[in-house]
Amino acid sequence: MDIKALVPKDKYDITVISELKKLSDTEIEPIIPGLLEWIQDMDWPVAGDTAEILSVHSKVTAPFIPKLLRPEQTDDIWKFNIITYLLKRNRSFSENALITAEVERIAVSPTKGEQLEDVDKAAKSYLRE
Numbered sequence: 001m002d003i004k005a006l007v008p009k010d011k012y013d014i015t016v017i018s019e020l021k022k023l024s025d026t027e028i029e030p031i032i033p034g035l036l037e038w039i040q041d042m043d044w045p046v047a048g049d050t051a052e053i054l055s056v057h058s059k060v061t062a063p064f065i066p067k068l069l070r071p072e073q074t075d076d077i078w079k080f081n082i083i084t085y086l087l088k089r090n091r092s093f094s095e096n097a098l099i100t101a102e103v104e105r106i107a108v109s110p111t112k113g114e115q116l117e118d119v120d121k122a123a124k125s126y127l128r129e
Contacts, residue, residue: 003027007034011044020053028053029060036064040078042085051081055089062096069102076117079106083122088129103127 006016006023020028020035028035038050054061065087069079083103087093094100103123110120 003031007031008038008046008050011046014046014049017049017053025057025060028057032057032061032064036068039081039085040075042081051085051089055086058090058092062093062099065093065096066098066102069099069106071111074113076113076119079114079119080117080122083119083126087126
C-alpha cells in the first residue's frame with residue numbers, strides 16, 4: 001500500500017484512522033507533514049484522531065513542529081491547536097529544545113496574531129504544566 005493513501009482526503013475521512021494507528025514511527029514519518037495539516041481546524045471530524053496519532057509518534061513528529069510555530073507562520077489557530085491538542089497530549093515534545101524555544105518565544109514575545117488567537121495564553125499554560 002502506498003503510505004500517502006493513508007493521509008485523509010478530506011475533513012470527514014476518518015476511514016484511514018484505524019490503519020494509521022497500526023503504523024510504526026518509521027512507517028508514518030513520511031506522511032507526518034500531511035497529517036499535521038489535518039489539525040489546522042479541530043472542528044474537523046478527522047482532527048482529534050489525527051492529533052492523537054501524531055502525539056503517539058512524537059519522536060518523528062517533533063522535528064516538524066518548530067517551523068510551524070515560528071513567527072513567519074501566520075496560521076495562528078494552527079499554532080494554538082499544535083500547542084493545545086498535540087504538545088499537551090505528550091510531554092515528551094518538551095524534550096525538544098527547538099519546540100520549547102518556540103513555545104517560550106510565543107509566551108514571552110507573541111506576534112499580534114498569536115495574541116489575537118490566544119496562542120500566547122496556550123503557550124504559557126503549556127510551559128506551566
